[in-house]
Amino acid sequence: MSDAPRHQARIAPRSAWQAIDLGTRMYRRWWAPLTTVWLLTTLLPALALWWLWPGWQSALAPLLFWWLKPLWERPLLEYCARALFGERTAPLTLLRQFPRYGFSYLFDQLTWRRLSPSRSYHTPVFQLEKAPRKQTRQRLQVLALPPSSHGGALTLLTVHLEQGLAASLVVLAWVLFPWEASLTLEYWLDDQANAFGAAMLVAWYLAMTLLQPLYVCCGFALYLNKRTWLEGWDLEPGLGDIGRRRAAHIAPALALLLPLLCLAPTLEAAEPSVRDQAVEILAGEPYMPMQTEQAWRWKQPPSGDSSNFFDTLLRKLFEREPASRPLGTLPWLGELLRVLAWAALIAVMLWLLWSQRHRLAVPARPAPTRPRAPLVIQGLSLAPESLPVDVAAAIREALHEGDRRRALSLLYRATLAELHQRHGLRISAGATEGDVLRQLQQTQPDDPLTGFLARLTPAWVRTAWGRQPAADEHILALLKDWQHSGQLPGEGPA
Amino acid sequence: MTQHSDDRVTPAAAAPMPLADAAALASRLEQALNQVLVGQREVVREILLALLTGGHVLIEGVPGLGKTLLVRALSRCLALDSARIQFTPDLMPTDITGHAIYDPKSERFRMRKGPAFTQLLLADEINRAPAKTQAALLEVMQERQITIEGSAFALAEPFMVLATQNPIDQEGTYPLPEAELDRFLFKVLIDYPDAEQEQRLVRMVLDGTIGDSLAVASLAQITDAAGVLAMQAAVRRLSLDNAVLDYAVRLARQSRDFPGLARGASPRASIAMTRAGRAHALLDGRDFVTPDDIKAVARPVLRHRLCLSADAEIEGLRMEPLLDRLLDAVPAPRQ
Numbered sequence: 001m002s003d004a005p006r007h008q009a010r011i012a013p014r015s016a017w018q019a020i021d022l023g024t025r026m027y028r029r030w031w032a033p034l035t036t037v038w039l040l041t042t043l044l045p046a047l048a049l050w051w052l053w054p055g056w057q058s059a060l061a062p063l064l065f066w067w068l069k070p071l072w073e074r075p076l077l078e079y080c081a082r083a084l085f086g087e088r089t090a091p092l093t094l095l096r097q098f099p100r101y102g103f104s105y106l107f108d109q110l111t112w113r114r115l116s117p118s119r120s121y122h123t124p125v126f127q128l129e130k131a132p133r134k135q136t137r138q139r140l141q142v143l144a145l146p147p148s149s150h151g152g153a154l155t156l157l158t159v160h161l162e163q164g165l166a167a168s169l170v171v172l173a174w175v176l177f178p179w180e181a182s183l184t185l186e187y188w189l190d191d192q193a194n195a196f197g198a199a200m201l202v203a204w205y206l207a208m209t210l211l212q213p214l215y216v217c218c219g220f221a222l223y224l225n226k227r228t229w230l231e232g233w234d235l236e237p238g239l240g241d242i243g244r245r246r247a248a249h250i251a252p253a254l255a256l257l258l259p260l261l262c263l264a265p266t267l268e269a270a271e272p273s274v275r276d277q278a279v280e281i282l283a284g285e286p287y288m289p290m291q292t293e294q295a296w297r298w299k300q301p302p303s304g305d306s307s308n309f310f311d312t313l314l315r316k317l318f319e320r321e322p323a324s325r326p327l328g329t330l331p332w333l334g335e336l337l338r339v340l341a342w343a344a345l346i347a348v349m350l351w352l353l354w355s356q357r358h359r360l361a362v363p364a365r366p367a368p369t370r371p372r373a374p375l376v377i378q379g380l381s382l383a384p385e386s387l388p389v390d391v392a393a394a395i396r397e398a399l400h401e402g403d404r405r406r407a408l409s410l411l412y413r414a415t416l417a418e419l420h421q422r423h424g425l426r427i428s429a430g431a432t433e434g435d436v437l438r439q440l441q442q443t444q445p446d447d448p449l450t451g452f453l454a455r456l457t458p459a460w461v462r463t464a465w466g467r468q469p470a471a472d473e474h475i476l477a478l479l480k481d482w483q484h485s486g487q488l489p490g491e492g493p494a
Numbered sequence: 495m496t497q498h499s500d501d502r503v504t505p506a507a508a509a510p511m512p513l514a515d516a517a518a519l520a521s522r523l524e525q526a527l528n529q530v531l532v533g534q535r536e537v538v539r540e541i542l543l544a545l546l547t548g549g550h551v552l553i554e555g556v557p558g559l560g561k562t563l564l565v566r567a568l569s570r571c572l573a574l575d576s577a578r579i580q581f582t583p584d585l586m587p588t589d590i591t592g593h594a595i596y597d598p599k600s601e602r603f604r605m606r607k608g609p610a611f612t613q614l615l616l617a618d619e620i621n622r623a624p625a626k627t628q629a630a631l632l633e634v635m636q637e638r639q640i641t642i643e644g645s646a647f648a649l650a651e652p653f654m655v656l657a658t659q660n661p662i663d664q665e666g667t668y669p670l671p672e673a674e675l676d677r678f679l680f681k682v683l684i685d686y687p688d689a690e691q692e693q694r695l696v697r698m699v700l701d702g703t704i705g706d707s708l709a710v711a712s713l714a715q716i717t718d719a720a721g722v723l724a725m726q727a728a729v730r731r732l733s734l735d736n737a738v739l740d741y742a743v744r745l746a747r748q749s750r751d752f753p754g755l756a757r758g759a760s761p762r763a764s765i766a767m768t769r770a771g772r773a774h775a776l777l778d779g780r781d782f783v784t785p786d787d788i789k790a791v792a793r794p795v796l797r798h799r800l801c802l803s804a805d806a807e808i809e810g811l812r813m814e815p816l817l818d819r820l821l822d823a824v825p826a827p828r829q
Contacts, residue, residue, distance in 0.1 A: 434786035461784050
């Protein structure tokens with residue numbers, strides 16, 4: 001921060017809202033690369049999450065995406081930090097360098113610090129300073145000193161803006177939707193909540209794309225402002241400006257006095273510069289206390305990547321505090337509590353994984369050429385498991401018991417189930433038996449089952465609606481037809 | 495008010511006709527009408543359904559598609575009286591129903607019956623007359639009687655009104671009031687025949703197979719008024735499952751809360767669907783009604799009873815796609 005001319009913003013003590021305004025100015029200046037960074041970072045993960053858990057009903061994908069926000073924000077902050085010093089890093093380069101800056105205290109921010117209301121205000125401490133844990137904690141305490149930095153207010157404001165913007169986008173899309181299509185949509189949504197959920201998710205993602213870089217910029221500006229207040233970052237640039245102005249004023253005088261000055265011993269040469277003095281003071285004990293730490297550490301694998309996230313995670317998990325740390329009279333108690341806390345956390349995570357294992361399983365995707373229909377249509381179940389294992393035997397048994405209606409019902413359902421399996425037969429709620437037959441005659445005229453259904457439907461309709469059950473011989477003949485025409489290619493007769 | 499019986503022959507209670515015979519008779523009638531009205535099979539079937547149900551029909555279509563021909567052919571095949579009224583803005587109610595004239599010679603009022611005293615009444619361009627004149631048909635259609643000077647005259651059975659209206663030329667027309675629309679069993683849309691059927695029609699006229707005027711002399715009589723009443727009685731004997739009846743009611747009820755509709759169907763629509771569904775089953779040769787029958791008659795029953803909302807009209811939404819959605823949205827009954 002000492003190289004004043006390189007700053008892209010004027011370092012000066014401001015009020016918190018002025019600092020937030022500085023953040024908005026930073027966003028306005030760098031919105032294009034910041035948005036690019038955001039899209040490169042999040043678009044693929046978002047699509048992957050929503051592909052794994054489609055729809056709004058499964059809240060796991062949006063919840064996971066929201067929970068990982070500290071991860072998505074890291075490249076944005078890195079870009080801001082570099083851009084402030086005039087270093088314009090290409091977005092792709094920034095992502096490639098993610099292991100260098102991205103994992104510092106990331107685990108903390110994704111676990112017990114996730115719900116911190118001052119996330120964007122504190123992230124620079126975790127990500128940019130990379131100080132040891134104790135100094136980080138002290139730094140956070142210093143940042144929390146009055147006057148208030150408004151980090152929580154910034155988060156609260158962003159959350160409301162985000163929700164409002166997402167809702168506005170959905171309403172806007174709804175209003176601009178053609179009426180006729182919206183009517184279709186209204187009825188479609190009854191059965192297709194996934195599509196509505198997808199629209200909500202898209203709107204939410206667009207809102208985040210607009211607001212998340214702004215949120216990071218404002219948090220970073222608040223952080224800069226607080227440190228400017230606390231550490232007088234503005235003094236050196238200010239003094240430098242004064243010096244430059246004075247140098248400009250006294251240049252003619254210096255030109256006159258130059259011969260005399262050349263004769264006098266140069267004090268500057270003997271005295272250390274202001275900059276060196278400042279560095280020396282800042283590196284001193286009051287500002288940067290030194291301590292010796294002894295701990296067991298995992299040995300780095302010879303060919304491993306030192307920036308590997310899991311190595312970092314394990315190192316931090318098993319990192320021990322220095323022996324000199326005051327633990328009172330029961331030094332083992334702290335260690336015990338620490339182990340218990342980690343064990344509890346791991347147990348909770350395992351329990352969550354176990355309880356949500358059915359959501360974690362990747363759902364079977366329908367084959368693109370064979371869309372699957374709902375298996376229960378207004379009480380008429382087409383699911384194979386709702387039918388007897390041996391349909392033919394069940395039909396013969398029903399006939400034996402004199403229940404010809406049940407026999408034909410089984411045959412009709414089994415035929416529809418088979419057609420569903422073969423062609424992904426879709427039956428709308430309002431479809432009648434005649435509609436189903438006409439639909440199949442148009443779409444699958446060559447399937448033997450379609451021809452069979454044309455013979456079965458009149459018998460079934462007469463039984464169901466006319467209370468005139470077909471004769472046993474007719475049902476048995478239909479059953480025989482079904483066994484022949486219902487076989488898939490390559491199967492033998494049932 | 496005194497009740498008078500019409501002097502025309504009103505068949506006594508028709509003898510029960512076997513369902514198979516009624517279905518065969520209806521089928522022959524349909525074939526005969528299709529010979530005259532080429533390329534309008536659906537229209538012919540819907541008119542026939544209305545006849546078997548004992549209902550009235552509102553036909554909408556551009557001129558020149560054979561509406562008058564259809565009425566004349568129907569009259570010929572059934573040996574029924576027919577009359578045609580051209581509705582005009584200056585048409586008076588008494589021009590339809592008739593009126594009493596004072597006869598100075600006999601010093602008594604003499605009844606002059608209007609053209610409504612018939613069995614097949616073609617009310618051409620019904621929306622050209624003002625509401626007062628249109629309302630004259632209300633009593634005729636609903637109660638099948640005409641009141642003149644306090645005396646009610648029953649009409650001969652069967653009685654059927656076939657009213658037409660032109661969908662294009664709306665200048666100087668009077669839309670039918672809801673109460674009157676509800677009294678029509680069906681609204682039938684008559685459209686141009688497809689290319690193949692039109693070619694066949696032209697070829698038949700050129701060959702002399704059918705006349706290019708309204709000549710229906712080539713048609714043979716299929717049955718008479720008694721036969722029609724017997725078919726109507728046979729239709730009423732068809733069995734109707736409760737689930738099918740419930741389906742018709744649900745269709746009507748759903749229309750009252752359906753998006754895009756300002757007004758839904760009245761209970762008269764549920765009754766019309768079940769009655770017409772029975773006739774449809776008979777025409778298909780069945781003695782029971784299926785959900786398919788209800789669905790087949792739902793469009794002509796509902797299309798004139800429903801009213802699009804203002805928003806839907808502004809957006810250019812049409813009634814037919816909306817009816818398709820309604821039929822898709824209401825779950826069909828399953829057994």
